[in-house]
Structures are given as structure tokens and as C-alpha cells.
Amino acid sequence: MAVYTEVPDDDMAAFVARYGIGDLLSAKGIAEGVENSNYLIHTTSGHFILTLYEKRVNPADLPFFIALMQHLALRGLTCPQPVVAADGEALGWLAGRPAAIVTFLDGLSLRRPGPVHCAEVGRGLARLHEAGAGFAMRRANALSVAGWRPLAEQAGAAADTVSPGLAARVAAEIAVHEAGWPQGLPSGVIHADLFPNNVFFIRDTLSGLIDFYFACTDALAYDLAICLNAWCFEADAAFNLTKGRALLAGYESVRKLGEAEVAALPALCRGAALRFLLTRLVDWLNVPPGALVRPLDPLEYDRKLVFHQRVADARDYGLRR
């Protein structure tokens, strides 16, 4: 969580003025989103989030993200809706960075979600997949199996400074997935980062999904695998089967998984754990001096991998058939 970019005094008001949402009354840098700088702004017409896209977001991808949020919001999914400026563009330029304004969503993200929240997020994910059907743009998943070897090479032997033997464990996992990554599964728009900090609740009801900046076109069941990793493990890396059942049942109450997806789920979960292990590992080894962000622990996913390696089939995650 961070505010990376400090915006010169008059520039923000001038930027906001382009959007026809009234005069800027306040702007607070908020501790939300690790990739971008976010300000909660108040104007004479309401509350909004102003995002400055920092260097980890490829500007060429921004039209995909913006159009996707517009597409999903039009189809009734509660997600931030980009505000379009007078010139018809949602994207602008502020403090030397691409920037956009989206509608503010109420809701609280949970640090310790329970089974009821897992069921909600399962339903929400399936609704996202259904709302994403028909979205015409495509974006490859740069963090799927083809991206893992380059990440491992970026970490290199330094991985072993984080945990002895980690470099070899990662290399063995990559070999497994490169040899047998599931192909031909139903695909479409996936969120690809639907962790608890990106899901809002009001009381126990899901009130919105945010942060679509990893969204891409990939196997829908891979998104479910990411959620099983992100929502259903306890702090000690024990898999909580009650939460797994709730998440999967919630998902299937909206969209039933096909046989191929069920068969692929263990490999997808194991691959998803490796993906977060790898990106966290690279971040961990590359904390910039003076960083305001504490990197996330890569070894959390090293421990989750151990669980996935022993899974026999999708029933071990709580899927009922």
C-alpha cells in the first residue's frame, strides 16, 4: 500500500476539471493498491478514486482495463466505473503518468474472511466471468506458465537466501507445469488477482470488486484457482476445507464447472501458487531503497505449494459432485 506520486498543487485540480465532475474539494492519498498511486477525491459532485498508473502498469494495457470496467459495470457487476472526460477519453495524464478517475465504491475489505465471505466471492467471481462474456478485447496473461521461467531467472540463485533449496523447488515446479499445463479450457476475462483486499463487503454481503489491473484473457478456472489460494488457507498455510467448499459451491451456483475444468483444478491451483510465489520472490529480492511498501512474504506460497502437491483431485479443495 502506498502513494508513490506526489502531484503538484494545481495540476490535480486542473486534471479533475476535465472530467465534468465539479470542482475539487479534497484529495487524500490512500493506502490501497500496491501497484499504483490512489487518491480518494471529493468534488462538488461526489466521491471518486483518482489513480495514477505507476511503472509496473504497461500504458498499452490501460485501454483494455478501462474498457473492461466499463463493459462489466454496464452488465451490472459492481466495479469502479471509469469517468469519461469531456473529450470522450477516460484516460488522461497527470504528474508525468497516465491517470484516470473511477467512481467510488463503498464497502470494506476483510483481513480474515470466513466461509460466508468465500461463498460470496465464489458467486462474485462466476458473475464476473459471465459478465465478461462478449468482451471483445483480449489481453494475454503475462504471468501464466510461459512467464514463470523468466521470473525464476530474475530471482536466480538469490532465491536460496530467502529459503534454502527454494531455487531448486521452483525449478522443479516450473518443469512440471511446462510439461503439463492444462490447455483448451473454457476461457474469457479473468480478474487474476481477486485477493481479499480487492473485494468489498458491507456487513457480510459482497458490495464490489476492484483493481482490474491484472485482468486478462485466460482459463476461467484458473481465476478460481487463484481465489482458492487467496481465500481458503489459514495463516499457517493449512487449507480450510469449509472455506474451499463454500467458495466452489458459490461459484457453481452461478456457473457450473465442466469436466475438463474439474480435472484441471489441482494443476491450476498448484500453478497459481507458483505464480504468486515467483512474483513475490522477485519483489522481495528487489525492494527499492526508501520503499514505502513492505513486500509480501513469498514463503507463504512455498508452504501452500506443499499442500497442492499432495492433492489427488478437485474434491480435496471441497468440490462436491
Added chain:
Amino acid sequence: MAVYTEVPDDDMAAFVARYGIGDLLSAKGIAEGVENSNYLIHTTSGHFILTLYEKRVNPADLPFFIALMQHLALRGLTCPQPVVAADGEALGWLAGRPAAIVTFLDGLSLRRPGPVHCAEVGRGLARLHEAGAGFAMRRANALSVAGWRPLAEQAGAAADTVSPGLAARVAAEIAVHEAGWPQGLPSGVIHADLFPNNVFFIRDTLSGLIDFYFACTDALAYDLAICLNAWCFEADAAFNLTKGRALLAGYESVRKLGEAEVAALPALCRGAALRFLLTRLVDWLNVPPGALVRPLDPLEYDRKLVFHQRVADARDYGLRR
């Protein structure tokens, strides 16, 4: 700027429920205030700031700060107004810390204030001093001349690792002030930390003052000296006489300085620079591991001191007589 304390999921909603301001709809950790954790919260009745008081705030001082904000707001000063809970108390307890909810103020703090803003803050400071008259509670200024030697001892010889000779320069300054610190000046409630980040503007008009957690009972002109340090120097430590004139004229348009205050102003400005040099130095030498806060540069005030040491009288700050 930081959010230090992560609040357990249900605790914040339960805390907010005590205040009769409706249900909690959202809570964003905001990058405001270096001493405490601040959340901008939205409830069914509006927007508020929820503050958790971290260890640098003495809980015994909190009733002073809360009562002061209530006193000032009642007298028409635009400052955060503490919300009183159903039990009549503004202060509560959240995540193991004292906590309070105050009203949300619109406005933007400026990184590069100009003379027009200095005039506004001069007027605002004088209005604060007038509104504070009659406030019954007292709080000694722990960061005035008696507090400087202990701070220098805390830094010790390590000061010279920040800048060669700094320990000796600080010791000489302390000796000067201990021998001749102005006494018997008109005193009352001072803000004691009215830096640009604690003053809000809408367009070029002052819209509110925040962060009263250094407020205390001391010479009113010392508050002005702090503002001259905080608002009227350029990034290269050059004193901007136009800004100094604007700030002093703004102040005197509301409250005229007495002769003794005018005579004391150079010593007060020099002492105020030393005070911020010392606290920044101690912070600089004590960055906790994993800190999310970048400490402020103490040497900014070492450079400002050089200017103050050469000042002949208050006219050098722009006071017109």
C-alpha cells in the same frame, strides 16, 4: 504519512456504532498525519476521520486535544470537530489504542504555498489564537527550550554522522537559548505545528486547520515563529521576504503584535528552527526497521538556522512598522 495500525475486521464497525453516525460503509487508510493512524470513513450519515493515537501521543494529553477542538469549533474556527459517543465520551478504544472520530474537512493542503496562502495562514493563525482565548485547560510545551537539551542528548555524537560538526552547532544553539529565551510574552493556546500539510485551502482560501496534537500553552508569537519557518523559506533555505511580509501582515490584520513580541521574534524564530532540527534529527537517527515513513530531513532546519542567526530584527522577516 502512514497507517500504522491494522484494525481487525469487525472491530472498526463496532467502534463506529458507538458514535450514532450510522453504519460503516467504507474505511480507507489515508496518508495523512505522521504521528497517528488515520482512516477516512464513510457511514450512512456522512464522512469522518477516525484516528488511532499511536505511541508518540501521550494518552493523558488526549482530553486536552479533544476539548480544544470542541472549544475552537464552537468559536467558529474551521477545524475537525470530535464526535461524541452515546455515553458522552469522544474518546474510545480501538485495536489496543485510544481512538476518536472527528468530522471530515474539505480542502487541499499545498506543497508550494505562495504569498496569498501565507497571508491566509497568518490570518488563520491569529484567529486560532483569538478563538483559543478563554480555553480553560493548560498543557505545557514539552518541545520548548527546556526540552531541547534532552533531545540533543538523545541524538548524541551520532548527530555528526548526519552532518559534520552538527552536534557542536546544536550545543551552541541550546546554550544561546537557555541563556536568553524570551519570557513573559502574551501566551495562550498555540497550534505549534502549523505546517502546510496541516492547513487546507479551497482554491486560494483557507478552509480549515487540522492536526492539533502538538497544541499546547505557550507564547503566541512562538506559533508565528514556527509558521515563518514552515511557510516562508524556499527549498534552498532562502527566506522569501514577500511570503514573510504576507504572513506577518495577515496575522496583524487580526491580532496586532505587542512590542515585546516584536523584539522577541528573531529569538523565537531561531528557537523554532532548532526545535524542528532536533526532533527531525532524533527521528532520522531512529528509523524503526520496516518503517513505512521516510523521516524528514533535519538539515533543512540546520540551513534555516544560518538565516536566523544573521537576523538583526523583526523587519528582516518582513514585519512593517
